[in-house]
Amino acid sequence: MNESNTLSLESEAGFKALFQYATVGILVVSSGGRIELSNPAVEKLFGYEKAELTGQLIELLVPEAFRHSHVHHREGYFKKPKARPMGYGLNLFARKKDGTQFPVEISLGHYQLDNESLAVAFVTDITERQRFNDELEAKVKERTLELTQSLEREKELNDMKSRFVAMASHEFRTPLSAILSSLTLAESYTKAEQEDKRKRHIGRIRASVKNLTVILDEFLSLDKVEQGKVxxxxxxxxxxxxxxxxxxxxxxxxxxxxxxxxxxxxxxxxxxxxxxxxxxxxxxxxxxxxxxxxxxxxxxxxxxxxxxxxxxxxxxxxxxxxxxxxxxxxxxxxxxxxxxxxxxxxxxxxxxxxxxxxxxxxxxxxxxxxxxxxxxxxxxxxxxxxxxxxxxxxxx
Structure with a gap:
């Protein structure tokens, strides 16, 4: 046996080992759409025995809703075959023997054997990846919502702070001004006959203090309720x-x-x-x-x-x-x-x-x-x- 024959046998053995033990599903399909070869990973993935797949149309593994359009795409591929991902940018689904559909990622290749065009499809089940992506997307949406709500809450608090400052400056100024003016006037009424005037201003001071107390009580009450501690x-x-x-x-x-x-x-x-x-x-x-x-x-x-x-x-x-x-x-x-x-x-x-x-x-x-x-x-x-x-x- 010469060196050329040895390399040929080694290459063939290497291909068979790769085909047999690959963890990704591999299908060889004829230009007529018939399955010529399937590796154990495909059989496990789809739930078929090898004999059940060989000679069947590839559309057997396509969800019924997409079978008609898949024939058209398959025929188009064999007219201009090239190595490429299948359905770029689309969500692809395959169909198991029991009818279950699952998301897949498929890469296509081609070669000639005895003047016949053959396509090679590498099929990967991306269910777990899809689940992870969905969970990640849900978490991103959740965090985005939380961030948006946090920003809205911060804006609301800033608006409330501005309204509070404006309100407080107005509401506190009135009773405080009344207290200050009444104290000044009460101090000036030193004579006995001015007792009624002093009492009137003391009454104004009491009323103003009461107003301030009401304002503070409202703030404290609202804070207590919103903190959930009532x-x-x-x-x-x-x-x-x-x-x-x-x-x-x-x-x-x-x-x-x-x-x-x-x-x-x-x-x-x-x-x-x-x-x-x-x-x-x-x-x-x-x-x-x-x-x-x-x-x-x-x-x-x-x-x-x-x-x-x-x-x-x-x-x-x-x-x-x-x-x-x-x-x-x-x-x-x-x-x-x-x-x-x-x-x-x-x-x-x-x-x-x-x-x-x-x-x-x-x-x-x-x-x-x-x-x-x-x-x-x-x-x-x-x-x-x-x-x-x-x-x-x-x-x-």
């Missing part, structure tokens, strides 16, 4: 007596000629958080007084329906009302309606009220017409199930 303490109490006490308290805030008309219907004992309900009703009643003029009425109507186990509280005023274009933003932080900018307020009260109502698992709504007044409606359970204390933590 402790719900439910107790059974007489709602009628509770509301009467609140009306008496708000009577001290009334302008000249104003009064509160209170009506009550239904059950008296309820089980809810007394402190949170007080903050809700006090805020709405004081708003009714603040945004109403002299000689106008604020209405408080409560219906405690024992049959439906529901409490409905309506607070109605005859004041300036809320412009239609401002109503959608009414519960937003620091938002003031355009007709209320000259009236003292932080723009936080209704934000806090809404979140407090939600802590009671209740609902709040309103109807309003400019210059005709506003009605706020709150609904919540008459007797909340369970009397134990709950820690509401929205951050969890």
């Amino acid at each position: 402790e719900i303490e439910r107790e059974t109490f007489d709602l009628y007596d509770f509301a009467e006490d609140l009306v008496e308290e708000v009577n001290g805030m009334l302008k000249h000629g104003q009064h509160i008309r209170f009506s009550y219907n239904g059950a008296r004992d309820i089980t809810q958080d007394k402190k949170i309900l007080r903050n809700i009703m006090l805020n709405l009643l004081s708003n009714g007084v603040k945004y109403s003029g002299e000689h106008q009425t604020v209405y408080l109507d409560i219906n405690a329906d024992n049959d439906q186990q529901k409490v409905m509280i309506r607070v109605r005023d005859e004041g300036i009302g809320i412009p239609q274009e401002d109503q959608k933003n009414l519960f937003n932080k620091f938002y003031r309606a355009k007709n209320a900018t000259n009236i003292q307020g932080t723009g936080l009260g209704l934000t806090i009220v809404k979140q407090y109502v939600e802590l009671l698992n209740g609902d709040i709504s309103f109807i309003s017409e400019p210059n005709q007044g506003t009605t706020f409606i709150i609904e919540f359970s008459l007797n909340y199930p369970g009397h134990e204390n709950d820690l509401i933590d929205r951050g969890q």
Whole structure:
């Protein structure tokens, strides 16, 4: 045996070993589309025995929906054969014997044997790669969303900070100026006959300090709610007596000629958080007084329906009302309606009220017409199930 024959046999043995033990599927296909050879990797990949593949059209391994078009592409390849990836830029799928479809990557080659054109297809199952890519893409989308939300949150915080500075500079300046001027004037009233004037200015100082306290309380309340650290303490109490006490308290805030008309219907004992309900009703009643003029009425109507186990509280005023274009933003932080900018307020009260109502698992709504007044409606359970204390933590 000469050296040329030895090299030929070695090359043939090397090709057979490569074909037999390759981890990638290899198919040899005739110009007529028939499978001439398949290696064990292909048989394992598609679930066929070698005898089941040999002589079959290659379209046997193509999903039915693509078989017709594949014949056209196959014929086109044999007219201009060259080594290239199949279906560049497309998502390719193959079909197993049991009908299962799976994603593949295919590279094509060609050669001549006894004047016959043959194509070689190298088939790789990319299911795991596709799964990894999908998971990676999902993670990228998730992180992109988180980043976008973080940027939006940062922008929102910056906007809130700007609104806070503008609001605080206005709301704090008024009572602080009143305190300073009243102190200066009170110091100048040294005579006994000027005692009434001193008392009047001391009263102004007290009122201004109270305003500052209200502003600070609103900031602290909102922060506590948003941090999810409000402790719900439910107790059974007489709602009628509770509301009467609140009306008496708000009577001290009334302008000249104003009064509160209170009506009550239904059950008296309820089980809810007394402190949170007080903050809700006090805020709405004081708003009714603040945004109403002299000689106008604020209405408080409560219906405690024992049959439906529901409490409905309506607070109605005859004041300036809320412009239609401002109503959608009414519960937003620091938002003031355009007709209320000259009236003292932080723009936080209704934000806090809404979140407090939600802590009671209740609902709040309103109807309003400019210059005709506003009605706020709150609904919540008459007797909340369970009397134990709950820690509401929205951050969890």
